[in-house]
Amino acid sequence: MILITGATGHLGRAVLQTLAATTSPHHLVALVRDADKAADLHAQGIHIRVGDYSDRASLDRAMEGVTKVLLISGGGEADALQQHYNVVDAARQAGVQCLAYTSRALKDPSTLTNQLMERHFQTEDYIKASGLPYVLFRNILYMEALPQFTGPQVLATGIILPAGEGKVAFALRSEMGEAIAHALLENTCANNTYYLTGGEAYSFxxxxxxxxxxxxxxxxxxxxxxxxxxxxxxxRGVPAVVVPRIVGFMTDIKHGQEEIVSSDLEQLLGRKPATLSEGIASIFSL
Structure with a gap:
């Protein structure tokens, strides 16, 4: 059985959509905080287990009978790193055969401006030290994040950002979810690391x-x-706590952190990922 954490989030649902279309839903487990939000998943035959990254007992219950776990990284909470550790510890105790994690594709983690990203690599280190067989998905910045950066009136105002001439190998979150699902369905869990990026890096x-x-x-x-x-x-009314995170993203883009290009996404999808133009047409309804 494959357990997907954060199953009602955008990436979790994208992964489950492909998994449910490819394998029996009865082999899938969705870890959610609110069962009501997972009613549609339950209706598909996917097992629903209620739990929280901060509640170790709930994680232990969720892991029962599970062979593979996809840990989708949490939000920006102060204890986010400990939450990740809790999932790793529960997976190890349950004897899980494969632990996958959604990390970040960044050129040089040691020189990041956005310190929030450091927890991804600390989580990677903890997974490696756990002794569990693992798969790491280092994801580039989602193309779906563009409207948050450009603002809702971009066609009238243009794009005004502190990203300099930096480039990003943007990829669609939906395609990343599909690719992750394909990797999870493979029988091997050989401590692989995939860089899920678009096929080209783009400037603003x-x-x-x-x-x-x-x-x-x-x-x-x-x-x-x-x-x-x-x-x-x-x-624009962006919450004060979010402002430095967005600025951190932009500064790291300016410094070339997000310009990594890999063929891993294409190989897992079995086709070329969406281009910038194709993605923007969908995201901005153009």
């Missing part, structure tokens, strides 16, 4: 050009300093 000039072509309206990208961007985010 490229994003602006795609928006221009698809919308028929001129959209330009204007690099700005971080301080000016912070004011813009505050003016």
């Amino acid at each position: 000039h490229d994003v602006a050009a795609a928006l221009t072509t698809l919308s028929g309206k001129p959209v330009a990208y204007t690099p700005v300093e971080a301080a000016e961007f912070e004011k813009q985010l505050a003016g």
Whole structure:
């Protein structure tokens, strides 16, 4: 049986969608905080187990009879790293045969501006030290995050970001979920690391050009300093706690952290991943 944590989140649902279409839903377990939000998964025949990363006892119960676990990284809570450790510890105690984790594809973790990302690599180290067979999915920045960065009125305002000339090998979260599902269905768990990225790295000039072509309206990208961007985010009503995280993402992009390009996503999908233009057309409904 395969257990997917964070099963009602966007990535969790994307993974389960492919798994349920490829194998019997009765071989799948969804770990959720709220069973009501998983009613549609239950209706498909997927086993629902209620638990929380912070509740070790609930994790122990969730692991019963499970052979593979996909740990989808948690949010930005202060104890997020300990939450990850709890899942790893529960998997080890349950004798799970394979532990997979959704990490991040970043060029040099030792020079990150966005310190929130460090917990991914600390979790990787903890998994490796656990002795469990593992698979690491190092995911690039989701293409679906673009509207959060550009703002809702991007066609009128253009793109104003402190990302310099940095590039990102954007990929669709939905395709990452599909690829992860394919990897989980393989029989091997040989301590592999996959870099799930798009087939090309794009600058925000490229994003602006795609928006221009698809919308028929001129959209330009204007690099700005971080301080000016912070004011813009505050003016948009972005929560104060979120502002430095977004700025951290942009600064790391500026420094080339997100420009990694790998063929792993294409190989797992069995086709080329969506291009920037294809993804933007869907995300922005253009």
